[in-house]
Amino acid sequence: MKILGIETSCDETAVAVIDARPDGSFVPLANIVSSQVAMHERFGGVVPALAAREHAANVGPVFAQALAEAGITDPAHEVGLLAVTRGPGLGPALLVGLTFARTLAWKLGLPLVGADHMDGHIHSNWLGRTMPAAGLFPALNLVVSGGHTELVLMHDHGNYEILGETRDDAVGEAFDKVARLLELGYPGGPRISRLAADGNPAAFTLPRPMADSDTLDFSYSGLKTAVLYLIRDLGGTLTEQQKADIAASFQEAAVDVLISKTRRAAGMHPVRSLMLSGGVSANRLLRERLTSLATELGLPAFIPDMAYTGDNAAMIAVAAYFSHTRGVPAPDHVAMDANLRLGHNQ
Numbered sequence: 001m002k003i004l005g006i007e008t009s010c011d012e013t014a015v016a017v018i019d020a021r022p023d024g025s026f027v028p029l030a031n032i033v034s035s036q037v038a039m040h041e042r043f044g045g046v047v048p049a050l051a052a053r054e055h056a057a058n059v060g061p062v063f064a065q066a067l068a069e070a071g072i073t074d075p076a077h078e079v080g081l082l083a084v085t086r087g088p089g090l091g092p093a094l095l096v097g098l099t100f101a102r103t104l105a106w107k108l109g110l111p112l113v114g115a116d117h118m119d120g121h122i123h124s125n126w127l128g129r130t131m132p133a134a135g136l137f138p139a140l141n142l143v144v145s146g147g148h149t150e151l152v153l154m155h156d157h158g159n160y161e162i163l164g165e166t167r168d169d170a171v172g173e174a175f176d177k178v179a180r181l182l183e184l185g186y187p188g189g190p191r192i193s194r195l196a197a198d199g200n201p202a203a204f205t206l207p208r209p210m211a212d213s214d215t216l217d218f219s220y221s222g223l224k225t226a227v228l229y230l231i232r233d234l235g236g237t238l239t240e241q242q243k244a245d246i247a248a249s250f251q252e253a254a255v256d257v258l259i260s261k262t263r264r265a266a267g268m269h270p271v272r273s274l275m276l277s278g279g280v281s282a283n284r285l286l287r288e289r290l291t292s293l294a295t296e297l298g299l300p301a302f303i304p305d306m307a308y309t310g311d312n313a314a315m316i317a318v319a320a321y322f323s324h325t326r327g328v329p330a331p332d333h334v335a336m337d338a339n340l341r342l343g344h345n346q
């Protein structure tokens with residue numbers, strides 16, 4: 001069955017067509033992502049009203065491009081299911097995708113499933129490879145993005161237990177804020193990790209907030225503030241080497257906490273696999289450390305293909321496939337929920 005996904009929760013207008021094959025694989029036939037990053041960069045972050053305006057302008061052309069790339073000329077007959085992100089995300093941005101999807105569902109006479117954005121990120125692991133049909137669950141998911149930092153125990157598709165989450169900033173947000181302090185621009189994550197490659201991670205000692213506490217919750221605002229004070233103590237004007245050393249030291253601290261909490265969670269629950277997802281899963285150090293942790297624990301690790309770490313609509317289509325096949329009825333009117341919580345998505 002071919003599934004067409006639509007994602008407009010933040011600053012990427014994305015439309016994808018995937019083929020859900022009988023062997024359990026999901027083959028992306030088209031995965032179009034139109035990024036607004038350049039437009040938001042001068043504001044240092046995403047401006048919701050501008051994001052909505054751009055989505056409204058782009059969603060039609062991106063949809064047409066996805067159909068063309070997937071070789072679909074008659075979507076009403078060639079596509080079996082429509083999927084759209086219903087939350088969490090920026091309200092005005094989500095509304096554009098939802099309205100487009102609902103109109104399309106009505107026009108084409110196709111069922112429409114609303115998917116949770118974070119459920120989508122988790123399902124990015126099902127793209128670009130054939131996942132084992134058995135032995136995965138419970139899977140311990142480390143879900144890390146610009147808005148979320150969560151440890152999620154996945155008992156099955158759609159059956160999630162949130163073990164811990166951030167009490168303040170998300171880890172991706174911390175990368176973005178530290179990048180701003182280092183005057184690297186937006187989005188900060190990729191720029192910090194690139195700069196960190198030239199720095200010494202032991203150059204500065206930064207705090208590992210809540211790393212030793214019993215809870216599986218996270219806190220990243222203190223780490224960002226520690227970087228702010230460090231820059232001030234260094235006199236405010238930094239050399240290129242100092243910037244690289246700060247980036248490397250910050251990245252080391254941020255990843256350290258993620259890995260130590262994941263290790264702790266794996267010790268507390270009967271886990272059969274580790275999974276990483278969300279925009280921050282593009283971070284090379286994090287990918288390496290999670291792989292090492294899985295080896296240490298004797299568990300398989302699933303880390304998304306780099307093509308699917310950031311926001312995309314293929315992952316939304318996979319998440320929708322699973323909720324559709326487990327019999328969750330596709331609502332007539334998929335409603336937007338900007339504050340939707342994972343595990344309560346239907």
Ligand code: KG4
Nearest residue numbers: 145146147172189190279280282283310311
């Ligand atoms: O999942 P995503 O694309 O959007 C949200 O749902 O938030 O995640 C975006 C976040 C941003 O904070 C960005 O800085 C971060 O992911 N990110 C990274 C890297 N690539 C993207 N953080 C650390 N290292 C990276 N290589």
Ligand code: ZN
Nearest residue numbers: 145279310311
């Ligand atoms: Zn995301």
